[in-house]
Amino acid sequence: DQQVKQNSPSLSVQEGRISILNCDYTNSMFDYFLWYKKYPAEGPTFLISISSIKDKNEDGRFTVFLNKSAKHLSLHIVPSQPGDSAVYFCAAKALNSGYALNFGKGTSLLVTP
Amino acid sequence: EAEVAQSPRYKITEKSQAVAFWCDPISGHATLYWYRQILGQGPELLVQFQDESVVDDSQLPKDRFSAERLKGVDSTLKIQPAELGDSAMYLCASTWTGAYEQYFGPGTRLTVT
Numbered sequence: 001d002q003q004v005k006q007n008s009p010s011l012s013v014q015e016g017r018i019s020i021l022n023c024d025y026t027n028s029m030f031d032y033f034l035w036y037k038k039y040p041a042e043g044p045t046f047l048i049s050i051s052s053i054k055d056k057n058e059d060g061r062f063t064v065f066l067n068k069s070a071k072h073l074s075l076h077i078v079p080s081q082p083g084d085s086a087v088y089f090c091a092a093k094a095l096n097s098g099y100a101l102n103f104g105k106g107t108s109l110l111v112t113p
Numbered sequence: 114e115a116e117v118a119q120s121p122r123y124k125i126t127e128k129s130q131a132v133a134f135w136c137d138p139i140s141g142h143a144t145l146y147w148y149r150q151i152l153g154q155g156p157e158l159l160v161q162f163q164d165e166s167v168v169d170d171s172q173l174p175k176d177r178f179s180a181e182r183l184k185g186v187d188s189t190l191k192i193q194p195a196e197l198g199d200s201a202m203y204l205c206a207s208t209w210t211g212a213y214e215q216y217f218g219p220g221t222r223l224t225v226t
Contacts, residue, residue, distance in 0.1 A: 043204055043219050044204070099212075099215075100146065106154075
């Protein structure tokens with residue numbers, strides 16, 4: 001039962017434009033959300049996170065938006081750069097369920113020059 | 114910058130053989146996780162340690178998988194006997210007690226033939 005869903009397997013964006021990666025979840029007990037970036041042959045790297053008490057968190061070119069009522073979050077990358085080409089995973093932690101993360105299947109982002 | 118170390122990076126083994134993976138977390142990280150990532154999927158938790166104690170191994174196939182962290186620092190994940198379906202990337206992650214962001218190692222790519 002996939003509780004974190006990334007319904008777009010891939011996304012292609014031109015350099016300089018905005019990349020928007022989406023994530024939906026089903027578990028209302030999730031209280032903390034994270035985005036990871038993964039290059040081939042490397043482990044996932046933490047990118048940005050957001051607590052369920054917030055609706056936006058920004059770090060440089062990366063912004064995460066959370067819509068709790070829709071159980072939806074998105075990662076915005078502005079402006080997109082070729083080095084951003086990677087697989088992006090959405091992950092969530094459930095309240096009172098330890099600290100293990102539930103991951104989506106990932107979205108492969110390609111930023112073209 | 115401190116990193117999670119894993120070895121070997123790649124392992125090819127025949128089914129029914131035993132295989133072991135090693136992880137050395139970032140110094141000071143008391144919490145350690147082992148995840149399995151099948152191609153095209155997100156990482157899935159196998160086991161979580163807090164210091165030398167297992168916190169969660171509910172998703173660990175205990176008939177063939179075992180994990181230990183004897184001194185609360187490095188950890189070993191073992192599979193015996195390996196099956197074809199065990200072919201995957203095995204990721205180790207660590208973090209400080211109570212922290213949500215996890216830091217991943219480069220993983221061990223296992224191929225069972």
